Amino acid sequence: MHEPNEKAAMLCLCGPIAASILLVGPPRAAGADPDRLTLDPEGVAMRVVRIPAGTFLMGSPRAVTRAPDNERPQHKVTIERPFYLGACEVTRGQFAAFVADAAHRTDAEKNGWAFAWDGRKWDRVKGASWRKPGFEQDGNHPVVCVSWPDAGAFCAWLGKRTRRTVRLPTETQWEYACRAGTTTHWWWGDDPAAGQGTCNVADKTAKARFRGWRIFKWEDGHVFTAPVGSYRPNAFGLHDMHGNVWEWCRDGYRKSYTSAGKPATDGRYADRSGPPRVIRGGSWMSTPGRSRSASRTGCGPLGSYCDFIVGFRVAVPLAVPAGT
Secondary structure: OOOOHHHOOOOOOOOOOOOOOOEEOOOOOOOOHHHOEEEEEEEEEEEEEEEEEEEEEEEOOOOOOOOHHHHOOOEEEEOOOEEEEEEOOOOOHHHHHHHHHOOOOHHHHHOEEEEEEEOOOEEEEEEEEOOOOOOOOOOEEOOOOOOOOHHHHHHHHHHHHHHOEEOOOOHHHHHHHHHHHOOOOOOOEOOOOHHOOOOOOOOOHOOOOOOOOOOOOOOOOOOOOOOOOOOOOOHHHHHHOOOOEEEEEEOOOOOOOOOOOOEOOOOOEEOOOOOOEEEOOOOOOOOOOOHHHOOEEEEEOOOOOOOOOEEEEEEEEEOOOOOO
């Protein structure tokens, strides 16, 4: 995967991890899921937000003439059951806790390289990994240079620790949550200038360092990744749905929604095997066009693709009531 701009241009948590689930937010009816859920292995709090069920139009309409064919045809999708989605992207600190507890070795570490910044250009960099993406990060920044299997392994670990089902979102869940009831290019509207304060994307800050970039005409304060949750959330309470890092989804990538098969009511596609796998949301180096709610692309092969602009967030199904 290559962004248009690419061509132009630790936190350590130690000790035993005891699993627990903290319920936060306003009280609800007995037995009902809360509006917010904090998955909290010792020292690693991860807040997930309840996303309501609903129906939305996925993709771009024909009136958006510059949208690529992989966003078409626009079609109606129903999300029948509410679900939880990470309020923020998974951080380096959270991923470090997983690596330490599970003794996980990422694909980039096994392969000996990842796509990263080598000091002169973006390229395959020997020795690059989530620990060394080519720019400075701390434990509150989103983890990058992790493959789709690495993300899945994190989800499985977190699910085991918290006794919940934890997985990557489908891309329909992702777009539905990103839009948060909107039908515009971005959740804040159709005017890119109105997005200031909502996301970390290609901006004046980055252009000052990497000349020739197409940018949003404002400053977000970060050249590379920003600490998660640094910008205003959308109406569902989700941060960084546009920019910061591209996010892995469960689905296999297809070149159009017609080729993907008939969408199911829960937002999955009949044929979602891969590679490549879908990524969504754009990154800190994304142009306005690449960071729209409908923008999508695929990355693969699964066992080797690790990139300095790709991370993930988690999804958690609501508990199914007994007898249903």
